[in-house]
Amino acid sequence: MTNRVVFKGMIPMKPSSSKNSLILIGIVCGLLLATAFLAGCTSTAPQSQTPAATPAPVSATPALTPQPAVTTAAPVSTPAAAAATGTPKPTFTPSQGNVVAYTAASLTGVSPKLASDFEKMYPGDHVVFNLDGTQALKTQVENGAYADVFISASNTYTNTLKGEGYFVNSTVHPLTSNYVIVILPASNPGNIQSLADLANPRVKIAMEDKSVPAGTATVAVLANLAKDTYNADWNTSVFRNVVTYETSEPAVATKVSLGEVDAGFVYESTYTAAPKNTYLAITIPKKDNYLQTYTIGILKGSTSTGASADFENFMLSAFGQQDLLNYGFRSL
Amino acid sequence: MKPSGSIPEQYRRTITYIAAGFLILSVTLYLALPIAALFLRITPDLFFSSLSDPQVTSALWLSLFTSVISLGVVILVGTPFAYVHTRCSYPGKVLVDTLIDLPLVLPPAVAGVALLVLYGRAGLIGRYFTMAGISIAFTTLAVIMAQIFVASPFYLRQAKSLFEQFDLAYEQTARTLGASPLRTFLAITLPLTAGGLVSGAVMTFGRALGEFGATIMFAGNLPGVTQTMPLAVYVGMESNLASGLTISILLVIISFIIMIAVRLLSSKKVQHA
Amino acid sequence: MLEAVITKKLRDFTLDLSLNVHPGEIFVLMGTNGSGKSTTLNIIAGLLYPDSGCIRLNETLFCKPAGRIDLPIEDRRIGYVFQNSAVFPHLTVYENIAFGLRVRKFSRREIAERVEHLTGLMELQDHAHIKAGNLSGGQKQRVALARALAIEPLLLMLDEPFTALDAESTCIVKNLTRSVVAEMQIPCIVVTHRVSDGRDIGDRACILSSGKKEWEGRPHELPDEISSCKCELCSG
Secondary structure (H helix, E strand, O other), X not given: OOOOOOEOOOOOOOOOOHHHHHHHHHHHHHHHHHHHHHHHHHOOOOOOOOOOOOOOOOOOOHHHOOOOHHHHOOOOOOOOOOOOOOOOOOOOOOOOOEEEEEEXXXXXXXXXXXXXXXXXXXXXXXXXXXXXXXHHHHHHHHOOOOOOEEEEOOHHHHHHHHHHOOEOHHHOEEEEEEOEEXXXXXXXXXXXXXXXXXXXXXXXXXXXOOOOHHHHHHHHHHHHHXXXXXXXXXXXXXXXXXXXXXXXXXXXXXXXXXXXXXXXXXXXXXXXHOOOOOEEEEOOOOOOOOOEEEEEEEEOOOOOHHHHHHHHHHHHOHHHHHHHHXXXXXXX | OOOOOOOOHHHXXXXXXXXXXXXXXXXXXXXXXXXXXXXXXXXXXXXXXXXXXXXXXXXXXXXHHHHHHHHHHHHHXXXXXXXXXXXXXXXXXXXXXXXXXXXXXXXXXXXXXXXXXXXXXXOXXXXXHHHOOOOOOOOHHHHHHHHHHHHHHHHHHHHHHHHHHEOHHXXXXXXXXXXXXXXXXXXXXXXXXXXXHXXXXXXXXXXXXXXXXXXXXXXXXXXXXXXXXXXXXXXXXXXXXXXXXXXXXXXXXXXXXXHHHHHHHHHHHHOOO | OEEEEEEEXXXXXXXXXXXXXXXXXXXXXEEOOOOOHHHHHHHHHOOOOOOEEEEEEXXXXXXXXXXXXXXXXXXXXXXXXXXXXXXXXXXXXXXXXXXXXXHOOOOHHHHHHHHHHHHHHOOOHHHOOOEHHHOOHHHHHHHHHHHHHHOOOOEEEEEOOOOOOOHHHHHHHHHHHHHHHHHHOOOEEEEXXXXXXXXXXXXXXXXXXXXXXXXXXXXXXXXXXXXXXXXXXXXX
């Protein structure tokens, strides 16, 4: 009889009652499946964010960087409010009072103010923001994620969604606008004094990926600057200095605030909303700048049409517009 | 003595089989269907034309390169470490034991932030590297470091467990026959634990290959330098669906190849265990 | 000649004994399970360290805690056959027996000579190239013995060598041990719990109980049962 014991402590399997084990396994698997089902039903689409007023505090947590959100798009028709808005409701029932707003990430800083002012203007209504790169949100909606309102940072994506029939087209309106600006860490480690310096050797720049609206805007801005003021070599050098293409605009701000890059391209609203002395900034001449137009619209799949209309009214009203202006957005 | 009102024996057996069948089927489908869906969503033409997309090829090359190196480092450093850790008692051993498991429960993005504030240009240690002209963050090295951080527990736990359970009599005998501790380890312990170590290595490789959160935080996203396959999938899914799907499928294929290769290797080993 | 004086505090009792084994003599160490027999062998081999005492083999000082002397295991040149033989399962019989010689960098020819001689002695010639993991218990024990003898040890220690063996293998191993020890004129310690084995093979014997020598004498004087019924429950 060969002695196959290599590792001591190997206990021979007792032939246990197989039926009992099967039943136990069945119960456990059933519980797991039930839990997964319940989680799917009650979760929001990923990561509603309620950060503090600062979009990119120096000690930034990664809450603003995208999770692989695409894979968790919850294809359920139940609007959810069990997200991190700070006012957790125990159970959620579909009712007119709740708005799920898929919102471009650059509105992260202003979103708490918008939420509280909206709820003052329309008591009983409640809004939950899902903040992420517009491109990510668009993909989620296209894959069945539920949203009432969609705030897009890119006309192109808005038009795509309109064409695909996701919007109630009559409700799509321009909302606000934003220019691109260059921000530097407060200590200016790269000693950037002007836009020309961005092409200096060994400068590290962070930019958004071209799939992010802010990324396309940045590329356009750089092309304009190269055409008007600097030259193509400058443009090439700047791109050579890019060390990362982030997947959302706040992520760029985070890298700058941590001092890990010398400069980053973000929206003016991000700079304006940040606490004093977080960043230095270099403005871009208006003629070369790219005015990013944001649109707001109600989605066809919304079951909360009353509250969604309320929300859009608020956003387009003087109150909503003033909030946006206070956080650095530009009126149209 | 049958309790009254109970289900007759033959029905009970059938029910058991059905229940078992249902369990197996549901688990299998839950795992297999998403993979199948990937393949079904793209046409073969689109798939093959995407393969020549530079974004796809550079992500593929970068991922394989970094994962292999990460695995190499984990094995070369981790194996002797696990051995010494199990054979010696030293002050703080319990703490080290806990630390080994830490990356398993830490969210990858948090790991990425931690690495960034330590090794980044403005980081606690990184600033000295910067003074010496070395940058770590946003480089391929950062990708490797992130992978090693999140994937090493898979190997270390396995190696630790194997060495702990290893019958000391083998090592002791070798020592009495004149072998030094090093020789004992290489000639006796390693060959007899190799099978388990390989499976630990496979899990480590898989985890390194799939690493996303720490990578994007610490290494950033730059095609050809730090854009590994998972990052390329994420970016691709929003701008270029075909390339996103293609890379996903490539990842699935690579994983399958590795698993099959390992099964073949370990079945050979079992024969003379 | 082996002279060992050992004191070591163990979990349940203190091991405290002295042992003298002459060249060519087989000393049988008997006692119930947990009385400290294997621990004694481990200390002599260098796998454990005593609290105090002195272990000397011929002219060489193995261990003296007072003087902080501790000769490494691999330098003691002891042949130690473990209770479960511990043959390396991934190596062939040949490679197992050759292991100690390869470590000592013997030439290939020398190794071949010795291994062939020993496999012949152990009646394992036909199994020389079989992986040791595939052998029977008795065969493994013989491989372990051959492996220990290959390095020409200055001291031979066998821990419960007969427990796993059938009658035929037991006979072979007993005869071999006696002849090898007599021929090489080395001291030999055999740990066993079976009185009959002790009588067959031993020149002198002692009984250990809770770490202390309870009795010492000639094997034929051994009581029929050690500590009455406790010994029969010994599983080695």
